[in-house]
Amino acid sequence: MDWRSNRRLCRRFATSCRSYFLSLFTYFMEITLIRHTTPKIAKGICYGQSDIDIIDTFLEEIKPILKxxxxxxxxxTYYSSPLLRCKKLAEKLSDTVIYDNRLKELDFGDWELKNWDAINKVELDIWMTDFVNVSATNGESYIGLHARTTDFLSEIVVQNHQKIVIVAHAGVIRSLNAFIKKIPLEKSFDLKLQYGEILKLNY
Incomplete structure (x- = not known):
């Protein structure tokens, strides 16, 4: 074997070693995000942190999720918003759910449980023009929601969970998806989520 062959072998060995050690330090957490099932509330009503129950077809709705x-x-590790519409689903998935207030939906303040048509049009237009930074009257801005959801994610990442399941709300799921995929918050609502929909991510 000549020196050129030896050098090629050494290069291959070094590359293999580098790949092996990099794999040891590459950590991915599998995240399964699930939106709650259909809430028991009339269409056209504004709701966020109001504790709404779910409709009677809940057991039928969750069958695809359980599969x-x-x-x-x-x-x-199972996490959930403590609001009833998430809690009932989370309880079907695990006996050891961790409930976290940072996973609650956006707080719409004085707009909660009002018909969208009954909300002051001037206030509503201002909010819709910049929904990321502007909040509902006495409510929370989307950037505020984003701050608490990313704080939650940063906290659990250091715990080195292999797999996590999060039962939450559309706003929370869009926020986490935007953070992980580096999507501007203004574009985060391009993600359409049906009730009971599952979104899987690696982080």
């Missing part, structure tokens, strides 16, 4: 999401899996 796709691991139940009481020892390698999975």
């Amino acid at each position: 796709e999401v691991p139940i009481n899996n020892l390698e999975t």
Whole structure:
């Protein structure tokens, strides 16, 4: 074997070693985000942190979710918004759910449980022009929601969970998806989410 062959072998060995050690330090957390099922509320009503129950077809709605999401899996950590419409689904997935207030939906303040048509048009137009930074009267801005959801994510990342399931709301899921995929918040609502929809991400 000549020196050129030896050098090629050494290069291959070094590349293999580098790939191996990089793989040891590359960590991905599997995140399964689930939007709650259909809430029991009339269409056209503004609701965020109001504790709305779910409709009577709940057990039918969750069947596809139960087929796709691991139940009481020892390698999975389960998180949920404490609001009833999320809590009922989370309880079907695990006996050890961790509830976190940072996973609650946007707080619409004085607009909660009002018909959208009954909300002051001037205030509504201002909010719709800049929904990221402007809040509903006595409510929370979307950037505020984003701050708490990303704070939640940053906290659990350092705990080195292998897999996590999060049962939450459309606003929370869009916020986390935007953060992980580096999507501007103004574009985050391009993600359409049906009730009971599942979104899987790696982070």
